Amino acid sequence: MTAETFVADRSSTRELATWIAxxxxxxxxxxxxxxxxxxxxxxxxxxRYPHGxxxxxxxxWRHAFGILGAWDGTWxxxxxxxxxxxxxxxxxxxxxxxxxxVILRLAHGLGISYLAAAIVLANACFxxxxxxxxxxxxxxxxxxxxxxxxxxxxVFPLGAVFSMAYPESLVLLLLAGATLAALDDRxxxxxxxxxxxxxxxxxxxxxxxxxxxxxWRRRRRGAALGAVLAPVAALVSFPLYLGQVLHDPGAWGRAxxxxxxxxxxxxxxxxxxxxxAMLRHNAWLTRDVVFFVVYLALLAVAYRAGVSRGWIxxxxxxxxxxxxxxxxxxxxxxxxxxxxxxWGLAVAARDRRVHGxxxxxxxxxxxxxxxxxxxxxx
Amino acid sequence: xxxxxxxxxxxxxxxxxxxxxxxxxxxxQLLAADAARWLTLYRRSAGVERLDxxxxxxxxxxxxxxxxxxxxxxxxxxxxxxxxxERVLAVEHHLGVLGPPRMSEPRFAPLVELELAGCPHLLAMxxxxxxxxxxxxxxxxxxxxxxxxxxxxxxxxxxEILLYVTPRTREPIAVRVNAPGVSGFGSFRLVPLREGxxxxxxxxxx
Numbered sequence: 001m002t003a004e005t006f007v008a009d010r011s012s013t014r015e016l017a018t019w020i021a022x023x024x025x026x027x028x029x030x031x032x033x034x035x036x037x038x039x040x041x042x043x044x045x046x047x048r049y050p051h052g053x054x055x056x057x058x059x060x061w062r063h064a065f066g067i068l069g070a071w072d073g074t075w076x077x078x079x080x081x082x083x084x085x086x087x088x089x090x091x092x093x094x095x096x097x098x099x100x101x102v103i104l105r106l107a108h109g110l111g112i113s114y115l116a117a118a119i120v121l122a123n124a125c126f127x128x129x130x131x132x133x134x135x136x137x138x139x140x141x142x143x144x145x146x147x148x149x150x151x152x153x154x155v156f157p158l159g160a161v162f163s164m165a166y167p168e169s170l171v172l173l174l175l176a177g178a179t180l181a182a183l184d185d186r187x188x189x190x191x192x193x194x195x196x197x198x199x200x201x202x203x204x205x206x207x208x209x210x211x212x213x214x215x216w217r218r219r220r221r222g223a224a225l226g227a228v229l230a231p232v233a234a235l236v237s238f239p240l241y242l243g244q245v246l247h248d249p250g251a252w253g254r255a256x257x258x259x260x261x262x263x264x265x266x267x268x269x270x271x272x273x274x275x276x277a278m279l280r281h282n283a284w285l286t287r288d289v290v291f292f293v294v295y296l297a298l299l300a301v302a303y304r305a306g307v308s309r310g311w312i313x314x315x316x317x318x319x320x321x322x323x324x325x326x327x328x329x330x331x332x333x334x335x336x337x338x339x340x341x342x343w344g345l346a347v348a349a350r351d352r353r354v355h356g357x358x359x360x361x362x363x364x365x366x367x368x369x370x371x372x373x374x375x376x377x378x
Numbered sequence: 379x380x381x382x383x384x385x386x387x388x389x390x391x392x393x394x395x396x397x398x399x400x401x402x403x404x405x406x407q408l409l410a411a412d413a414a415r416w417l418t419l420y421r422r423s424a425g426v427e428r429l430d431x432x433x434x435x436x437x438x439x440x441x442x443x444x445x446x447x448x449x450x451x452x453x454x455x456x457x458x459x460x461x462x463x464e465r466v467l468a469v470e471h472h473l474g475v476l477g478p479p480r481m482s483e484p485r486f487a488p489l490v491e492l493e494l495a496g497c498p499h500l501l502a503m504x505x506x507x508x509x510x511x512x513x514x515x516x517x518x519x520x521x522x523x524x525x526x527x528x529x530x531x532x533x534x535x536x537x538e539i540l541l542y543v544t545p546r547t548r549e550p551i552a553v554r555v556n557a558p559g560v561s562g563f564g565s566f567r568l569v570p571l572r573e574g575x576x577x578x579x580x581x582x583x584x
Contacts, residue, residue: 079400080400081401081512082401082403082512083400083401083402083403084400084403085403085407085408085411085509086411087411087414087505087506087509087510088411088414088415088418089414089415089418089502090414090506098395098396098400099395101400102395102396102399102400105399105400106399188384191384191388192388195388195391195392199392199395221381222380222381223381223384225381226380226381226382226383226384226385226388227384229381229384229385230384230385230388232385233385233386233388233389233392234388234389234392236389237389237390237392237393237396238392238396240393241393241396241397244397245400245402245403246403246408246411247408
């Protein structure tokens with residue numbers, strides 16, 4: 001090693017240490033909130049309480065963190081193991097997008113179990129997402145607001161999902177990463193992130209809106225326009241793939257129908273019309289109704305605070321578009337990807353006391369949401 | 379980089395990632411899923427079935443809501459009417475048989491009779507169970523009642539079902555069932571459910 005490379009190495013190590021030190025608060029909140037989620041999941045494993053919908057010998061009880069691999073996590077694992085198969089008239093796996101199971105299968109190829117791979121990757125991606133959301137927020141808001149938003153994201157009550165075997169943390173990272181890359185004029189990276197987001201969750205395609213806003217404002221074409229259209233290209237690849245392997249490009253829509261979701265022109269009306277009946281059937285669903293209202297209010301706060309209109313539109317789409325399927329069910333989870341919600345929350349919590357109360361309440365609710373996973377799917 | 383090239387690269391990479399990584403369904407699974415699709419389109423089947431060692435009987439099976447305990451509370455299931463007057467009802471947690479008593483009836487005979495009649499809901503459930511468990515499905519070409527067919531071998535928990543489907547449309551037309559102590563063959567047509575038939579069936583299950 002020459003003296004120059006030695007000095008350069010020392011300097012880059014010092015830079016990394018400084019970079020980490022500047023974000024110590026975010027690392028701490030990520031570690032703390034994830035320890036809470038994993039700890040409560042472990043407690044659920046040992047006590048098997050509440051039992052919820054899980055049978056005595058359910059897969060979820062067999063592993064220490066099994067409840068984090070439950071519900072949709074089971075379907076993603078099945079796709080990773082066996083690929084797609086549409087079973088007509090029944091709930092089947094083409095309803096789930098492919099990037100997450102693709103990654104799980106690659107990780108499993110390294111000798112890691114599907115559940116372990118999913119939980120490690122989900123939590124690692126969530127750390128990345130918190131850091132990128134913090135950096136992204138600084139482009140529109142004061143640094144203190146951006147930091148507060150990232151901290152509130154770390155403890156967000158429904159954020160237990162970010163530790164589950166679900167693709168949400170990956171998508172959040174890719175959505176934020178795509179926008180940050182676009183703002184830095186790194187359009188190829190933005191295209192890759194945006195494509196990945198749309199291949200992991202259908203809401204990912206909405207990242208095209210903030211990317212289009214950046215490209216329009218900076219009068220960029222070529223690669224920038226390519227990045228705007230990249231999520232659409234990735235999204236289209238899924239039905240093409242299903243057409244190739246299942247001989248049915250419409251398998252996603254057919255599978256969604258079996259899951260009780262079919263997009264109709266009067267879907268939004270039906271979603272609200274069915275709320276009283278839904279609540280009579282299962283009072284837990286109040287949660288999705290409450291979060292739907294909270295999300296819309298926080299998007300309005302973020303808009304007033306000066307957050308990019310492209311991102312406000314994308315966030316509103318993430319909260320509102322699932323309603324077109326005729327149900328508010330799981331809208332609380334779908335809205336987790338609406339990043340401006342966290343910026344709105346941070347602006348609303350500028351008062352130190354409000355911020356403190358929000359943190360405390362969020363942590364209690366985060367533990368509660370984790371504990372009730374067997375009773376209520378996210 | 380040109381817009382079109384970047385979009386094409388992202389689309390191709392996304393497709394390639396799925397194609398290169400995820401396992402594909404087997405031909406047997408795809409054929410079974412197609413057969414299940416036919417079965418979900420119909421709520422009635424009519425045909426002829428024969429338990430091995432017995433005479434052939436006409437069969438008519440419908441899928442609907444039935445009152446299995448005479449309480450008036452309806453449960454979803456399949457009801458079968460055979461040429462000798464026997465009626466079999468299978469709802470979620472109940473299997474009932476009405477009709478002339480038969481000597482030394484094997485335990486699984488009523489269930490096998492339902493399967494041989496091509497009861498759409500019941501057969502679809504059997505296929506679903508095999509697909510959900512990702513059990514292997516044997517596939518080969520053969521002929522049944524002088525018609526070329528594709529045979530699908532489905533191993534359920536209780537029995538082995540050979541489902542015969544037409545090669546072109548994959549519509550199920552016949553079935554052979556081998557269960558413990560009882561086996562048989564049935565050929566059937568999936569037919570639309572007409573008004574009045576459900577009422578007639580329900581009257582047979584007071």
